[in-house]
Amino acid sequence: MVERAVLYDAHEALGAKFTDFSGFEMPLYYSSIVEEHLAVRRAVGLFDVSHMSKVFVEGERDQETMSRVTTSDPSKLSYGRVKYTMILDEGGKIIDDLTYMVMKDRYLLVPNAGKAKRIESWINEKSPGKAIDRSKEYLIFALQGPLAEKTLLKLYSKDLPKRFRFIETELEGYETIVSRTGYTGEDGFEFITKNKELFMKLLESGKEFGIKPCGLGARDSLRLEKCMCLAGNELEGRTPIEANLEWVIDWDHEFIGKNSLNRDVKELLVPLLLEDKGVPRHGYPIKNNKNDKNIGVVTSGGFSPVLEKGIALGYVEKEEAIAGNEVYIDARGKELKAKIIKGTFV
């Protein structure tokens, strides 16, 4: 079953082409993925990401629960904080990555699309707290880009949250969570609300700044340029250490999977910048350029609209995972030269 976007008609009227993502029919793009991507890097863009899951963790033992099921220690976090973390299985392998908000008497988790039921039952089974999936009750809009703040200030003139913080406030007549977070590597805000009209209001408000409605196509290329992982591609079944995300682990507390985590891994996730013309894709083999041996595989590939080059994330053998290392990506039999880089693409 594919679930249609609540705002399907509004998106269609804006010219959206749709795609099925994790069982949700969401906008892929409106005008052009490249134009939408560049709008977010240079000005501002607006995404409907209501397909993302929303799960509350409540009850007297909610903090103990969050500590047990995520790699983070919530006892170190105060009201208003947003935390990026992971839920691991007993083997230390990633079930999902998510952000959560520290609310006054509960936590609001935003796991990936289609993961709500899995996360809800995992938490209820493994912890003393109570998880409730309320994904269908809320919409999420993401306003992203260097001019996101200016766009929002036209609708809301009170204090805005700082990076990785949120406020609960009345916006356009609705109780809304305004969180200064995103998945683009730019400044921006995510709105968790029941207000369907907010999407069009924000578009209207951003008009003078050149705002564009943006689809999942640009969302994917934006996160890839900043080397942000997509759970289904880079994370599921891997450990945070393999994914080069050890910084999400707080070693000072006990959590599910902790005792299985091992720094002695066989493969590591690396960013790859193409030197040849071409676009790497998910599943393309990565080869040593001297002996032609397979050393890994591309997990996410695409075209960087900013660099106008092919870029990828992929797992390679640990010994090969060195910045500057030159490799080949086998694109349907065509060898594309690529280099492992340090840091992000842009």
Added chain:
Amino acid sequence: MAEIREELEYTETHEWVKREGKRVRIGVTDYAQQNLTDVVYVDLPQVGKEIKKGEILASIESVKSVSDVYAPVSGKVVEVNSRLNDEPELINKSPYDDGWLVVIELAEEPEGLIDAEAYKKITEQQ
């Protein structure tokens, strides 16, 4: 809505064919470019290449995916649109005019092409 031109012939794999005497000009349809999303590279055949109907004629890399274009007719490639090397986005902006791919000199009378009305039905079913 995708534009479909009355005067052209089509294939079920979303190529268009325009007759120019003993030659045909070939491209991909507006429907195809909308589904491809932004085109970033185009791999065109060499001029002079002999090609058979159904063989891979060109590859189009878009932001989203890579797609092969199949030869809708058999013959010899006599012209390629070299503008696409620097302006691959012409396929998105002008799929029926500036974004054409190749011109083929026919080896035989084309078979199996469909008219605009039949092609429209295909796009509506997908």
